[in-house]
Amino acid sequence: MPIELNVNVVIFSLCEDALQVLLAPKAGQIWALPEKSVAADESLESAALGAFSRLAHSPEIYLEQLYTYGDPERIPGQRAVSVVYFALIPLDARGAQLENMQWQRLDKLPGLAYDHAEMISYALRRLRYKLEYSAVGFELLPDEFTLSELQHTYEIILGEKLDKRNFRRRILEAGIIEATPHRRSGDGRPAQLYRYRPDAVAEVKARRLFP
Amino acid sequence: MPIELNVNVVIFSLCEDALQVLLAPKAGQIWALPEKSVAADESLESAALGAFSRLAHSPEIYLEQLYTYGDPERIPGQRAVSVVYFALIPLDARGAQLENMQWQRLDKLPGLAYDHAEMISYALRRLRYKLEYSAVGFELLPDEFTLSELQHTYEIILGEKLDKRNFRRRILEAGIIEATPHRRSGDGRPAQLYRYRPDAVAEVKARRLFP
DNA sequence: AGAATAGTGTCTCTCAGACATTATTTG
DNA sequence: CAAATAATGTCTGAGAGACACTATTCT
Numbered sequence: 001m002p003i004e005l006n007v008n009v010v011i012f013s014l015c016e017d018a019l020q021v022l023l024a025p026k027a028g029q030i031w032a033l034p035e036k037s038v039a040a041d042e043s044l045e046s047a048a049l050g051a052f053s054r055l056a057h058s059p060e061i062y063l064e065q066l067y068t069y070g071d072p073e074r075i076p077g078q079r080a081v082s083v084v085y086f087a088l089i090p091l092d093a094r095g096a097q098l099e100n101m102q103w104q105r106l107d108k109l110p111g112l113a114y115d116h117a118e119m120i121s122y123a124l125r126r127l128r129y130k131l132e133y134s135a136v137g138f139e140l141l142p143d144e145f146t147l148s149e150l151q152h153t154y155e156i157i158l159g160e161k162l163d164k165r166n167f168r169r170r171i172l173e174a175g176i177i178e179a180t181p182h183r184r185s186g187d188g189r190p191a192q193l194y195r196y197r198p199d200a201v202a203e204v205k206a207r208r209l210f211p
Numbered sequence: 212m213p214i215e216l217n218v219n220v221v222i223f224s225l226c227e228d229a230l231q232v233l234l235a236p237k238a239g240q241i242w243a244l245p246e247k248s249v250a251a252d253e254s255l256e257s258a259a260l261g262a263f264s265r266l267a268h269s270p271e272i273y274l275e276q277l278y279t280y281g282d283p284e285r286i287p288g289q290r291a292v293s294v295v296y297f298a299l300i301p302l303d304a305r306g307a308q309l310e311n312m313q314w315q316r317l318d319k320l321p322g323l324a325y326d327h328a329e330m331i332s333y334a335l336r337r338l339r340y341k342l343e344y345s346a347v348g349f350e351l352l353p354d355e356f357t358l359s360e361l362q363h364t365y366e367i368i369l370g371e372k373l374d375k376r377n378f379r380r381r382i383l384e385a386g387i388i389e390a391t392p393h394r395r396s397g398d399g400r401p402a403q404l405y406r407y408r409p410d411a412v413a414e415v416k417a418r419r420l421f422p
Numbered sequence: 423a424g425a426a427t428a429g430t431g432t433c434t435c436t437c438a439g440a441c442a443t444t445a446t447t448t449g
Numbered sequence: 450c451a452a453a454t455a456a457t458g459t460c461t462g463a464g465a466g467a468c469a470c471t472a473t474t475c476t
Binding site: 002005044068083 | 290
């Protein structure tokens, strides 16, 4: 029994007021994460990109290796090792998905194949964790966004309300975004649009347990 | 050309005043990380344990999956995917190593095969990082240790001097160690021995980038 | 007595977190 | 002018970081 090597990708996107994951139908009511077998001449990362888009690398896509699952019992009847990636794509960059994959809300997930539920919950933990010390949140937003939208993104991912004035003060002091010349009109007073400064320091020093 | 799957392990230990890594001789002056091919009925983790000790799982050993390297070009002439683990073992738990592996100081590494230097430097980054928000430092010390030894461990790994009073205050307030009834006599005044409290909260909340 | 290491307390300054009102636009 | 959303500043308390001397043991 040879060992089969493939990749899975947990792709997050933000729609309205919930996080969503891209899933492919499997059998019955069971869904699965996008998956691809790794070809002999292909890197793991490009296999991961190929798993959810034949359009391959949009350079926009945030992709990061998450974990490799390789328990002999994880899939009945075969020995498969899966390198799992997680990806973030902004709502406006969602193209036409191939096959019959669908976006599903994280809070209303259907039944999932094998250990895919575990993969998703680990990816979510990692996303939340990264949000606390890096600027990964911008990967889910369009190029220009208002401060309210940004705060909303954080609130959805973290699952808690944040204080508006503290949020604005800290993110502006951090210097990782800058105002654009544009404003967005909507229901009330128009909002200043900001963009991410890619040259900004992307990580903040974690608080040490010991000095 | 089939894809070969194996594991490598970056094993750290602390000797005297330097971090060391366990290496196996390869060819000429070239050394390599302990490696093992993954058997069809074996988990990745037990393969990793098997890579550096046929005595397999001492339950003591801290083992964590690090990253999976799978670039098609990383090893000339074959396609090998390596799942890399990193391990920490205390000085007093070093048994007799099999084969002709040797402990080498991190600051005086010999030439390394393939991408193994990259694996080690990534493992070190992760170790330093984890040290800042978790209690992983104890994995390199014997069961009982003095506060000076603990501080020394931190200083070696982080590569910087720490303030004695701040260190003691914070680690004691954190409640993750407790005094034992023993003291250690040495050159000057005997020191109180402490032990790690496994029931303690092992992680400290990271400082958020945003509130 | 001297050498060596263990052990201890205070102050300052920064920053996280709580909190309510005014400003601008549209219909 | 009413409804909707944007924008803004202050105070307090906790904790990080800097800093120097006393205590105990051994030879």
